Amino acid sequence: MDPNLLKKLNAERLARRAAILVTDLSDGRDRLVREGDAVSGELGVAIEKAFRSGRSGTTEAEGRTFFLNAHLPPPxxxxxxxxxxxxxxxxxxxxxxxxxxxxxxxxxxxxxxxxxxxxxxxxxxxxxxxxxxxxxxxxxxxxxxxxxxxxxxxxxxxxxxxxxxxxxxxxxxxxxxxxxxxxxxxxxxxxxxxxxxxxxxxxxxxxxxxxxxxxxxxxxxxxxxxxxxxxxxxxx
Amino acid sequence: METATTLDEIQDPLFIAENWMKEGRDVAIATVVETWGSAPRPTGSHLVIDSEGNFQGSVSGGCVEGAVVTEALDVLESGKPRMLEFGVADETAWRVGLSCGGRIKVYVERLG
Structure with missing residues (x-):
């Protein structure tokens, strides 16, 4: 995990804003997506769904496996x-x-x-x-x-x-x-x-x-x- | 009575990981990425581990944490992430496994 992403993720969580940490399980690369950020393709659809349900999970997109860890503020x-x-x-x-x-x-x-x-x-x-x-x-x-x-x-x-x-x-x-x-x-x-x-x-x-x-x-x-x-x- | 959110910064593994990192400790993060059947901790749960074997959080109800910590020390050394699988179908079930009958996949990676 990228240390900067961890800092950003924790800052988002403290500010009570939704964010999803997306990890490509084939190479371990990760990125942080905030609610409202545009992500295209199948991955974008899965991210949208995860924001709505608040559920984390793995998803196949563009021939790769991603893990989406959804961090929604506690309602x-x-x-x-x-x-x-x-x-x-x-x-x-x-x-x-x-x-x-x-x-x-x-x-x-x-x-x-x-x-x-x-x-x-x-x-x-x-x-x-x-x-x-x-x-x-x-x-x-x-x-x-x-x-x-x-x-x-x-x-x-x-x-x-x-x-x-x-x-x-x-x-x-x-x-x-x-x-x-x-x-x-x-x-x-x-x-x-x-x-x-x-x-x-x-x-x-x-x-x-x-x-x-x-x-x-x-x-x-x-x-x-x-x-x-x-x-x-x-x-x- | 100014306590409101359920986000507990003192207990939260990701806040602990950030603090450990700031203290200059090597940190590994283990994450439940998939569960089947009755798993004790939901997908997305974290266990964080430092190079001394200290850990916080959980990926199961205490059933497999020991094994994850051992693997995490290797991951810290090599820097290469690992996917671990635990469950009754696993041959290691007699040693470490989930007594509840579920199966989980745990992704272990180094922070940084």
């Missing part, structure tokens, strides 16, 4: 709102392999007693985001119903290109939210990325059931990253 979820749904969502998300953290400036909600062992920020989202900005591997669920708390992180999530953006609320609530976000300069196209009403339609009623519906939607969004964008490109 992170941020729940805006230390609410009842979040109490169910936090342990479920962890079981499914997502790091989760919770932001809610209302100190009565954001207590360690209600959220044992979960990174919890009892501050305004604006303050937390200054120190811990979202990235493409962050999923954001706005769950407070309160525009003062939800709107800013929703806009930040759309601006950043978070892989999932969901917002709790009825269609009527969401229509009002759309008006407000348009006023904040968010485009109609970006707004269509918000999942609202939140969660897959499984008829969820209790907070725990809604958490299941939200988590399932987040997993679907994570595993199909890039596919939607591709379809749009082809259609255009």
């Amino acid at each position: 992170k979820l941020v729940a805006i709102g230390a609410v009842h749904i979040s109490q169910a969502l936090a342990p479920m998300a962890r079981i499914a392999g997502f790091d989760i953290e919770i932001i809610d400036p209302r100190t009565a909600f954001a207590t360690a007693e209600r959220f044992p062992d979960v990174p919890l920020f009892a501050e305004w989202p604006e303050e937390v985001l200054k120190r811990r900005p979202f990235d493409a591997y962050t999923g954001v669920a706005a769950l407070t119903h309160d525009p003062k708390i939800d709107d800013l992180p929703l806009k930040a999530a759309l601006d950043t290109g978070c892989f999932y953006v969901g917002a709790l609320g009825s269609r009527k609530t969401h229509a009002k939210r759309v008006e407000r976000l348009l006023g904040m300069g968010v485009t109609q196209e970006e707004l269509s990325r918000i999942h609202s009403p939140i969660g897959l339609d499984i008829g969820a009623a209790s907070p725990a059931e809604i958490a299941v519906a939200v988590l399932a939607q987040i997993i679907a969004a994570f595993r199909s990253r890039g596919i939607a964008a591709e379809k749009t490109e082809k259609a255009a």
